[in-house]
């Protein structure tokens with residue numbers, strides 16, 4: 001029997017995106033059975049493995065990745081089918097050095113189309129993972145990344161149009177870390193004291209099945225592919241690269257004791273100076289680089305990381321840090337992290353209105369749905385632009401996650417100037433590639449088109465929204 005989603009998939013495979021909002025389409029699939037319950041903090045948090053190059057030359061590292069379906073133990077004792085890069089969930093981390101090129105040869109061993117986007121990467125159009133530039137089942141291709149950008153926590157994830165939300169949800173997400181000399185000179189916590197935290201939600205049924213459904217029906221919170229794990233730390237400073245790799249979930253993270261941590265970076269690299277925080281808000285696709293000093297906790301005690309944006313029906317706990325003995329620590333958080341470059345004067349202004357359009361049953365930008373054949377933004381290389389991005393949807397009480405939007409640019413990163421006329425706080429003032437645009441909000445960004453011409457996209461990073469079809473085609477010309 002064909003379910004509604006099968007119909008939807010067929011329509012997408014046929015090149016026509018069905019006019020069915022994903023929220024409605026997937027709602028019907030939600031199982032009535034209780035999802036699997038797990039003992040909180042039972043599993044140890046894995047740290048994603050770092051992928052080894054298959055070969056290296058003087059200026060390039062070569063990697064091989066196969067995408068295939070396999071299983072993972074997301075909840076202890078249950079077998080869950082996942083869609084993976086190289087069989088790991090999340091995929092393996094690529095660590096790139098600024099100035100050294102990376103070539104990744106991807107083979108699609110899945111039954112679905114894929115497209116690999118290096119999120120936050122400044123890369124030529126042909127290697128960006130454009131949503132229409134597909135890697136078909138059985139196909140192999142190379143993606144070339146110049147890594148001519150500052151140290152930052154990037155990630156790679158699927159971007160096949162109409163499929164990206166499900167492909168990412170099923171596991172096609174992984175870290176891509178760019179390092180540089182400047183970063184090494186800062187003497188931040190490093191080695192085993194520098195850890196990625198890939199956060200996302202999921203719905204795991206009692207039989208282990210991973211169900212792709214609406215955010216309000218996804219009660220499981222995963223860190224690096226495990227449900228609510230624990231992580232043993234020494235009583236010293238740690239650097240965490242925190243990724244929100246969920247498809248559409250806003251998270252507000254805090255330590256349960258209200259303890260302070262320090263944010264040192266955001267999507268595009270280091271902030272100008274460290275910022276003390278007790279709560280970190282991340283929308284889907286955003287990253288934060290933070291330092292937590294566990295030396296203030298007694299050995300043998302624990303502190304829980306919580307998501308205060310969890311629904312009332314959900315467990316807000318995310319991860320338990322179990323603090324052990326002190327360890328030697330010569331790392332530091334310097335008072336100045338980066339000398340931010342001044343913005344060139346802008347010569348072009350544009351306005352984009354993000355909105356759920358009930359009549360079209362689609363998510364729209366300026367009233368339109370994505371059409372890859374239509375160029376929405378014609379831009380000139382070297383030009384600096386100011387973009388005003390408006391969320392025209394009205395606030396609604398939780399669990400109406402779908403009225404939140406955010407905004408992601410390919411090709412370049414941006415600086416957020418202000419939100420509703422108020423300059424953004426320092427933690428949001430660094431290089432960014434995703435910005436939160438809550439219902440009713442107006443956000444202004446400044447960006448410069450550098451180095452690469454060609455076709456790219458910009459879109460809402462609530463992935464069910466970009467699938468349906470909150471995305472623009474941009475063309476940069478010389």
Ligand SMILES: [Cu+2]
Nearest residue numbers: 405460462465
């Ligand atoms: Cu949106």
